Amino acid sequence: MTIAWTIVAGLASLAAGSILHSISLEAFGADSLVECACAGVLLRRLKREMRAGWEPSSGEERRAARIVGALLLCAAVYITAYALWNLTQHHRPERALFGMVLTTLSIPVMALLANGKLRIARAIQSRALRADAIGNVVCWYLAAMVLVSVFLDWRFGLWWIDGVASIAIVALLVYEGVKAWQASPVDA
Secondary structure (H helix, E strand, O other): OHHHHHHHHHHHHHHHHHHHOOHHHHHHHHHHHHHHHHHHHHHHHHHHHHHOOOOOOHHHHHHHHHHHHHHHHHHHHHHHHHHHHHHHHOOOOOOOHHHHHHHHHHHHHHHHHHHHHHHHHHHHOOHHHHHHHHHHHHHHHHHHHHHHHHHHHHHHOOOOHHHHHHHHHHHHHHHHHHHHHHOOOOOO
């Protein structure tokens, strides 16, 4: 479900964000595609464990966690660079019904996926799956940020809120990316 949703949401958000000059909508799209890649890494790892009779492999977990951590850090770099560029250029996002509908739909989908993955990550003690779930959390935070920033810009003329909000979310990506890169089993 993650892979299917993130491919559609990611590509659509990147296209709409580019057309509308919305940093947070593009950041949401980029993060969605990173989520897709993370889900692919985790799916591959879990399939290998299934074939091995669910014998956990610390090497597989470490590799998967590091890849997911690196992808989260790449998303953080992209979002920061793009947000700073748009802030320095004074780009104001345009409003569009498509972006509002897509981000509104993404919030409950990503929240449900994140909660399910966090529960499973704790059960199987997987740092990689936890990092992937946190990516889903960031994805729905970004979706909410798109909605809030468009409203604040429309209502109060805060053109810069889109970029600032996107950068604020980067802290969570960096924290979880570094944590995943350290690649030890989940403690909780």
